[in-house]
Each structure stands twice: as C-alpha cells, then as structure tokens.
Amino acid sequence: MNVIWARSAAILISLLVLSAGVYLVAGPVPALALACVSLLGLLFYYLYQINRLWKVLDAPVYGEIPSALGLWGEVYYRLHRLVKRWRTQVLQVEQQHTRFIQAIQASPNGVLMLDDADQIEWCNDVAEEHFGLNARRDVRQRITHLIRRPEFVHYLTRQQFDDPLVMRDMGEHKHSAIAVQILPYGDNRKLVITQDITKLENTEAMRRDFVANVSHELKTPLTVLTGFLETVRDLPVSEEDRRRYIDMMLAQSVRMQSIVEDLLALAKLESDAQPPGHDVVPIRAMVAHLMHDAEALSQGRHHVAAEIDPTVGMRGAETELMSALGNLVSNAVRYTPEGGRITMRLAWEDGHAVFSVADTGLGIAAEHIPRLTERFYRVDRSRSRDTGGTGLGLAIVKHVLSRHHAELRVTSEEGRGSVFRVVFPLERSLRSAAASADSPVAGAGPAVTPQAPDSPRRAA
Incomplete structure (x- = not known):
C-alpha cells in the first residue's frame, strides 16, 4: 500500500x-x-x-x-x-x-541544415559567409530561392551527392572556390557541408606552375647545349668559334648548376623540421661581406652604402641568414640601372631588429608584390634571365625568414625603386652595447661610438 x-x-x-x-x-x-x-x-x-x-x-x-x-x-x-x-x-x-x-561554429567548414522541404533550419557563421546568407532572416526559406546558381540547383535536385560541387566567386569574396557536399540524413533531411578550397587550388596552381617553370628553365640551357654540341660534332668550325661555343655552353651549364643548387637548398630548408639555433650572428661582419659581394657584382656601376646601428644584433643560423640577406642585396644590384644607389640599413624599429635593402632601380608594380616569393615567378622574364637570376632567390628568402619567424615587407614604386625590409621577432632581436667583436663594415672608416637605437650612424 x-x-x-x-x-x-x-x-x-x-x-x-x-x-x-x-x-x-x-x-x-x-x-x-x-x-x-x-x-x-x-x-x-x-x-x-x-x-x-x-x-x-x-x-x-x-x-x-x-x-x-x-x-x-x-x-x-x-x-x-x-x-x-x-x-x-x-x-x-x-x-x-x-x-x-559552439563546436560547429568553431569548425572551419560551413554547416547548413535543410528540412524535408529543402528549407533552411539552421546554419553556422561560416556557411553564412560562404553563401551570403543571414541565419535569422533566411530561416525556413527554401535554399534554392536564396542560392540560385544553376550548378547548385542541379546538384541539389539530381540527388547524386557522391562527389562535391565546386562553386566559384561565392559570397562577397571574388576569386574564391567553395566545395559543397550534401549529406542526406534522417527523414529526407540534408546536411550541407562547405569548405573554402581557395588556398588549396592556389597551391595546386603554384605546383603546376612550378613544374612547368622548372621544366622550362632547365629546357632552355639544355637546348642550347644540345645545339652547340651537335654543331661542334657535325660541322667544321674554326678554333675561335669552337672556343666561343664552349664558353656559351659553360655559361648555360653554370646556369643549370645554379638552378639545381637553389632547388636543393629549398628542399633542405623545407625538410629541416628543427628550428634554427639562437646563436649570436656576427651581423657587422656579415654586412661587410654583403658590401664586398655587392661591390664585386656591381663592378663600380652603382653606389653601394650601408647604415648600421652598432647596438643592433640578432640570433639565428648565420649561413641561412647570409644566404637570405645576400639574395636581397644581389637582387638590388641586378635590377638597379647603372649609376643607381643601393643602401643597406640595420636599425631598431619598435624594439625589432630590422635589416633593409633600398635601391633606386626599376621598381615593381603593386600586383606583382604578393607573388614575388613564389618559385620561378618573374616580373619580367627576359630581364630576369639577362641579369642571371634563377628565379628562386626570393623563395629561399621566404623559407629562411619563415624558419626564423621573421617577416619580409616589400614596398616599391615603378620607376623609383624598391625597399625590402626584414623584420626580426623580439626573441631573435639582440640589443648590445656595441658590436665591437665584429669586424667593421668595409669602407666604413674608423669604428663608431655606440648610440641610441633610434639614431643609427652611417657606416659607409
């Protein structure tokens, strides 16, 4: 009871x-x-x-x-x-x-839920951005009334969802690519998953361009070598012409060797998972070496100078930084007309050690700047070959700086020159009383007294 x-x-x-x-x-x-x-x-x-x-x-x-x-x-x-x-x-x-x-909102993919009548029940912020929707305004609206792209309507009505649909130029972002996958569930309901594959497609395009470019870059000297070898073998040539042909073949061989060495350097940088060390870099000796290389490459055709704050130091891998900064300096010399000026500068900016190379060269159009560090990307292909570049220098710079968590900033104006600035992170920027342990910059004259970081002394 x-x-x-x-x-x-x-x-x-x-x-x-x-x-x-x-x-x-x-x-x-x-x-x-x-x-x-x-x-x-x-x-x-x-x-x-x-x-x-x-x-x-x-x-x-x-x-x-x-x-x-x-x-x-x-x-x-x-x-x-x-x-x-x-x-x-x-x-x-x-x-x-x-x-x-919250978990769905944190997902990098868009999620959109449809009922049995293909009406919107809910969607996350990413799906709103991909499709240009508003979850509060568009709830209970048929998806085909809001997304009227013919390929999407056909994909939805065909009821064959094994392969995703790629839609381009969606929402407010132009030159974008969105992969759309529909997953049926429950009582004739649908889950629409979207993924932004713009970077993936750009990477794939860069890979295709790289394969095509490296094939072209190697094919040109090989064609020259083959042609001259056949000429020397099959035709009677004078000793002077033979010597000239051999010199040209040697130049093309050296070019191929440079390309292969740069490719191997890039492969080594990409495969090295270990971060570079935090050893103190003898930056003044490095700048002196860069000055010497720039003057040797210029052969008196340019005015090369350096402005160095002796209190600026940095930590990292000396050989890698030497390669990266050397590429910036050699590019400045190659693309600056005779009589121009190349200025290297080492200074403090907001507590960061900054190395910059300024030139009075031909300059770079704004649309080319974001792609400068791509492999074999050339603003002017004919001009690049004339200067002897391999098209891989800035790609090496990008990887070295990425390993050091440094940033490359480029400003340029056509006809007035360019400035390439390397901004080192705080953990690799080293402030010292003076760089007395390093050798002075070539051509700098007597050693300078230490100064505040915001007032560098001209070293050359």
Whole structure:
C-alpha cells in the first residue's frame, strides 16, 4: 500500500473513530452531523488543492510549487522533486546543445541544415559567409530561392551527392572556390557541408606552375647545349668559334648548376623540421661581406652604402641568414640601372631588429608584390634571365625568414625603386652595447661610438 492509500485510510479511520465517540456520548444525530460536516470539509479541501494543482500544471513556473499539510503536502513535495529532476535533465540537454553549436561554429567548414522541404533550419557563421546568407532572416526559406546558381540547383535536385560541387566567386569574396557536399540524413533531411578550397587550388596552381617553370628553365640551357654540341660534332668550325661555343655552353651549364643548387637548398630548408639555433650572428661582419659581394657584382656601376646601428644584433643560423640577406642585396644590384644607389640599413624599429635593402632601380608594380616569393615567378622574364637570376632567390628568402619567424615587407614604386625590409621577432632581436667583436663594415672608416637605437650612424 502506497502513502496515498495509507494516509487516506488513516483520515477515514480517524473520522469514524471520532464519530463513534460522539455517538456514544451524544447519540446518533450529532455523530451523523459531525461525520457529514467533516466529509464536506474534506471534500472542499480536496477541491481547493486540486484547483491549486491545476493552476500549477496549467502555467508551470520553476520554484513556485505550493505547500500544504498532510496528503497534499506529500503530493506537492513529490511534484517539486519531479520538476527539479526534469529541470536538471533539460539544463543538461541545453548545455550539450550549446556545446554542440559552439563546436560547429568553431569548425572551419560551413554547416547548413535543410528540412524535408529543402528549407533552411539552421546554419553556422561560416556557411553564412560562404553563401551570403543571414541565419535569422533566411530561416525556413527554401535554399534554392536564396542560392540560385544553376550548378547548385542541379546538384541539389539530381540527388547524386557522391562527389562535391565546386562553386566559384561565392559570397562577397571574388576569386574564391567553395566545395559543397550534401549529406542526406534522417527523414529526407540534408546536411550541407562547405569548405573554402581557395588556398588549396592556389597551391595546386603554384605546383603546376612550378613544374612547368622548372621544366622550362632547365629546357632552355639544355637546348642550347644540345645545339652547340651537335654543331661542334657535325660541322667544321674554326678554333675561335669552337672556343666561343664552349664558353656559351659553360655559361648555360653554370646556369643549370645554379638552378639545381637553389632547388636543393629549398628542399633542405623545407625538410629541416628543427628550428634554427639562437646563436649570436656576427651581423657587422656579415654586412661587410654583403658590401664586398655587392661591390664585386656591381663592378663600380652603382653606389653601394650601408647604415648600421652598432647596438643592433640578432640570433639565428648565420649561413641561412647570409644566404637570405645576400639574395636581397644581389637582387638590388641586378635590377638597379647603372649609376643607381643601393643602401643597406640595420636599425631598431619598435624594439625589432630590422635589416633593409633600398635601391633606386626599376621598381615593381603593386600586383606583382604578393607573388614575388613564389618559385620561378618573374616580373619580367627576359630581364630576369639577362641579369642571371634563377628565379628562386626570393623563395629561399621566404623559407629562411619563415624558419626564423621573421617577416619580409616589400614596398616599391615603378620607376623609383624598391625597399625590402626584414623584420626580426623580439626573441631573435639582440640589443648590445656595441658590436665591437665584429669586424667593421668595409669602407666604413674608423669604428663608431655606440648610440641610441633610434639614431643609427652611417657606416659607409
């Protein structure tokens, strides 16, 4: 017997006992009147409590369970406990739902949910950006009313979702590529997954360009070598022409060797997972070496100078940095007309060690600057070959600086020259009292006294 039957039986038994006592004392009429009044009072009390319970169930508010005595107190207590348990379960479900939504929002992919009528139920921020939607405004709208691209409509209605659909120039971003994959689930519902593959396609295009460019770069000297070898073998040539042909073949061989060496250097940089060391770089000796190389390459056709703050130092791999900075300097010499000026500068900028190379050369158009560090990318192919470049120098610079967490910043104006700035991170920027341990820059004259980082002295 549960508590309700037990308490109800106890109340009735108590009422019968009380009526029997009145019957023995006052007779049957008072006993019957007492029993009737008690039963009516109990009935009205039950009706009152039932009305309270009805109001609670009709408009439930958590925490507003009424209290009562006796049996109804037990009912309200159990109802409160049941509501509390249900509320806990609801809060757990809401927390799981919130975490699920947060996880989808954190995904780099777009997620869009469609009902059985292809109406939008929900989508995350990435899907909004990819399709140009607004989740609040466009909910319960048919997806084909909002995305009217013929290829998407055909993909949705064809019901063949094994392969993703690639859509280009979506949303506000031009020159973009979005891969769309539809996954059916539930009762004829659909999950639309989107992924931005713009970088992937650009990388694939760069790979194709690289294969084509390296083939072309190697094919040209090989063609020259083959032609001259056939000429020397099959045709009678004078000793002077033979010597000239051999010199030209040697130049092409050296060019191929330079390309192969640069490719091997790039491969080594890419395959080396270990970060470069934090050894102190003898930067003044390095700049002196760069000055000597620039003057040798220029052969007196340019004015080469250096401005160095002696308190600037850096940490890293000396050979790698020498290769990267040397490529910047040699490029400045190659692409600066005779009589121009090349200036190397080492200074502090906002606490960062910065090495820059400025020239008064031909300059670079703005549309070419973002692609300068691509392998074999040339602003002017014919001019690049005339200067003897392999097309891999800035690619090597990019990888070396990436390993050192440094940044290459390029500013240029056509016809007025360019400035290539290497900004080293704080952890590799070294401030010293003076770089007395390094050899002075060639042509700099006597050693300079240390100065504040914001006022570098001209070293050459």
